[in-house]
Amino acid sequence: MPNTADILVETLIAWDVDVIFGLPGDGINGIMEGLRTRQDKIRFIQVRHEESAAFMACAYAKWTGKLGVCLATSGPGGTHLLTGLYDAKLDQAPVLAITGMQFHDLIETFTQQDVDLTRAFNDVAVFNVQVSDAAHMESVAGLACRSALAARGVAHISVASDVQEMSTGEAERSQRNRPGHSPNQWFEGSKRPDEAEIEKAAAILNDASKVAILAGRGALKARAELEMTADLLAAPIAKALLGKAVLPDDHSHATGGIGILGTLPSQEIMEECDALLIIGSTFPYIEYYPKKGQARCVQIDHDAQRIGLRCPVEAGLVGDAAVTLQLLNQKLQRKQDRDFLLKARQSMERWRMMMAEAEARDDIPLKPQRIVKAFGNRMPQDAVLVADSGQNTELAARHIDMKAGQAFAVSGTLASMACGLPYAIAAGIAFPGRPIFAVVGDGGLAMQLGEFSTAVRYKIPLTLLVIKNGRLNQIAWEQMMFLGNPEFACDLQPIDFAMAAEAMGGIGYSVSRPEEIEGVLDAAQNAEGPVIIEAVVDAYEPMMPPRMPGLYRKNMRNALPETKGKREIEANLSQEPLKTMMG
Template sequence: MAKTTSDLIVERLIDWGVDTIFGLPGDGVDGFFEALRTHQDKLRFVQVRHEEAAAFAAVGYAKYTGRIGVCVATSGPGGIHLLNGLYDAKCDLQPVLAITGHTFHDLIGMSYQQDVDLDKVFMDVAVFNERLMGPAHAENLVDMAIRAAYGRRGVAHITIPKDMQEWKVSDEQRSKANVPMHSADLAAPLAFRPATALLEQAAEIINKGSKVTVFVGRGALHAREEVEQLAELVGGPVVKALLGKGVLPDQSPYTTGGIGLLGTAPSVDAMNECDTLIMIGTSFPYMEFLPKPGQAKCVQIELDPTRVGLRHPVDVALTGDSKTILQALLPMLKKKDGKFLKKAQERMKDWNELLTDRGTRTDMPMKPQVVTHTLSRLLNDDAIVSADSGTIATWTARYVQMRGNMQFSLSGMLATMANGLPYSIGAAAAYPGRQVVCVVGDGGLSMLMAEIATLVKYNLNVTVIVVKNNVLGQIKWEQIVLEGNPEFGVELHPIDFAKVAEACGARGFTLERAEDAEAVLREALAHPGPSVVQAVVDPNEPPMPGKVTTDQALHFAKALLRGQKDASKIIKTLAEDQIREVV
């Protein structure tokens, strides 16, 4: 039987090592799904309940494996639904391939049903974006799309007219210039190193510094050993951007943890006091947390030359793979006395004691910190943890302690809600033997809640921890702290997520008391298959930054005076948290 265009595409994906594709069927991709059916022994299809979840799952797969994530959607609205997840991939520089359908090739532009030019819709989100023109185009197009996704670290998109999906290879009209089998299924590795002169200039700046802070992001995840050696040599702390949380274990003597609103006070101090900054694989956007321009000399190690100097003035730029560059740079550095690092370590001791105190409180309603603090102790050393956006990102960033080979991620630059559960689907599909945990708020989970059924359908070993406070917490505190306004429009109608889980076929748990946290979470994590724990927490516990600014304090007080709901309870919470100066 003659092969179709779709057969060629699927077989080329398999040649590239693609083993999983996330998506939802539809008549606009019927021909492609027939090829998936006939090749299901080599390429697994994971059906989700919403195309947005398919894109998120592909992003999670890419983040946790380093390999390309692939998703598929039908024509028109199906492809449009992919966009939020694909923008997440774009913003966090993840290789993802999106395959979509289109209407019949000879009715495009004729106002036919679902006639949406997705190759035009995807122009902003994709680094490679093309419409397939027939069987002879298929192999070349897949090769170029995947090379572009890897090489440009972003989204590649192929849209295929409905009828062309079923065209036979025997019907193709190959141009004479299109030599058969000329395209290779190979992506060149990125492991180049800068010139020796540049390395020497960087070393000179670092060696002259007396207070050196190292700032790492996702681009340093594969360079843990080198980052540790760097911190030891320069005698300075390692500050971690959130996507770089896994670069060093959180209990490492070399790190002060995260930075920004979700970070630690010692990291703020490290940035404010340093005279030399080494940035490695990070595009952390909040410039107000970096050293003031002119305060510190800066050496930046970055794969993408366009991101050099994006956030902070740079004295020497070293472009290339961070691990390769550090291996070349380390022998040029002189060991410092370590006083700056020791000071940071003393501050971290106090900070960790504070976190332990807040994470073990027995108040009612239960504090959200109790949930993530307790969860952290129960996780395996190779657990994969996905967080959603909102206040839950703060509780996870601060209280879930990275150790061993644990992996962690969330939606970084896009900071979209609803990514947490689909990320975990991607992780569990890639690593069926590992512990996978999703930590999400009730707002984020309810957006794509039907994906609990996806967990059940494929018996994915994912534990979903939903921190339930019946409010869009992050937005609430932004209205109060950033704008000085009382909260409005943020209350959520309660959902019994444990019952929803049971209705989908998963195990459901409810956690309301701090003293029950360990037992309930331990049982949920031990359950063989998907489980959901709804943890009912205090909606008035604010995710305060490591250090409160004067403006934040004034806005906070202003909101309380203007009639903020539950103002007295919020003040009581703040007083108990030992930050009376805010009000």
């Protein structure tokens, strides 16, 4: 007779799960045996830390649209998953977390690793259950998969170590619990929005003279429909960070990113539009949206709960982005006045020239823009790009142009450091054969540096660029800009990342001068196996919003006199384009 662990693993296979990310432990020995005996049907990817397993499951779900699954042992194994699971929750990625527990009859007796993981996961999970026996697992395993997919969130199953090995014959099945009553399938709801809302949205957009579009990750599978909408409305398109790959960055309607990591043209269209169409995004920084009363807003989202989160919405279209845009496009009138779009294009030309100036500087210390631009230029048409959280995110967002056919992902709403390397490994598992590129910071990479050995183990075709400035640069600038305080406690003890890569069986290079860049990138491109390129860059290169608000300028002036590297910072701020962005 199958035991509880067998039922769980067979259910996952029935739900088309083909990979699980995790780390073995004695609290999940029964589940590990279920995976061992089914290696031909389901693959186990061993990580070095459970947080990485959750990040990988989240990223895998983002890359593929399928259910991501992570597995951890009892106690600390389970609690280590939480950061990656919150990443999935906030970015709406379907993930199933499976955890072990201590023996069922020792729960809440202060035994070893006695952590009530169902209680710990209450906030992060849309479905959260402690399994009592094999008959219970028959009922809940498929329901957990269905719940994660239907709610685009986290489901959690926790199983005591001895319960994992109990057979169906040992289960105390109730009379009402008939075997097989819960089928391993789910039924997706309607993808069509309300017809009256479509009419209302079309009227708003047709009546407006300056329509701006904000596109996020929810628009990734609606590119053709989005292009038609933008053409009909003569609308420039700003891209939230998670939507960076929605359109190529050189697209005639694209104005690049939005927010503190974004472009000045994107900020300008938000300041000047009289209507805003939001597609598949809940970009969280409200200060970058149109001011109250300035623009009428239409929003498309698959989740009704997310309509109107950031600005007042007059028409809310709840449905799939591609289906909704197809219906909306039928009712839109092509605008004859294209001046708003033309102005945005001209602004983008000026912005690109400004960025090109920053990317061409031959200064020593090496400017991070220079190496990041050159790195992005080496990405082939089918490349996958990952960024971590920090100044490296801004550098990737502004200085790497996405092309058609390329993919991008990052920890979005959670914005967690240490996500970059796990995301890159998950991309290599999700897309066998595609080249994987990652831009990370020295702070974030140090947190999960051991996972580079996981990339080596699974032969991930990874080229990872680490921006080594020896400090938590984004935090330092936020301390100065947001509150006017001198930066404090942001310096980092240096790590030789190139040497670390070699020590883990990979390949490491280091670059610190502009004339070294092309040679190092040539060598990395021709190398076999995962590569780390350590770029030693200017520690005092500012991280700037596209246009510095007056309060930020005032705070900077207050903070600079007591800030380490004052002279170097002032010299950097006097250079274009930073001088222009300072205002």
